[in-house]
Amino acid sequence: MISDSLSGLTPFLLYFGTGLAAMVLFKVLYALLTPFDEWQLVKQDFNTAAAISIGGALMGFTLALASAAKHSVAYSDFLIWAAIAMAAQLLAFVVVRFVLMPNIVSKIENNQVAGAVVLASVNISVGLLNAACMSY
Template structure:
């Protein structure tokens, strides 16, 4: 039984850190957006905002999971988690200011098509991000 629980402490460290990283990502992502997606979802039942934040979180978490799986030590995981976060935040910035400059108004106006494109880009970059971490 003791051998079975040897990995429990590292699991708890990585899992707790992963959850904390997701919260930090959500906060930083919200700072990049001129609106609060959580509020749009909670108060206005804005489906576009839900799709948008869901895609951003999923994209980041895919990369975060790869960082956890491929890291050789806890500090390595922390470094690659930060790289994953930076890549996902940069993605939104490029989408917002270069590819789809009107994406903010589309999300605020609950336009599903824009949200699906944004979520798809975030998830795609997350998959690519995760694959590139398989060193």
């Protein structure tokens, strides 16, 4: 009975490990898109707006990533949809930064929480929509 329960351990470890690696890759790519370093702003300056911003981005991506893992029919399918989820989340930031709130960068650098909440909300909303659209 225990061996039956543990038969899914290898796929779990593969998907979970890949998911964690994808989250790290997303954070790196997200940081490249932003002209500021969220981690530095959070760790050194205790910038709440930066924490909200990066937290919302990671949550939005992880929501979509979780849906990709749940609904994929094979590991390769998971990888493809994880990449699509990542692209959608990165695009969300670009749209907020250059279309919806062109001054979002200075708002976050100046620890203006209201702008960060909007950015995080957009990221989480895109992640939810992204996740729902992957339920094929």
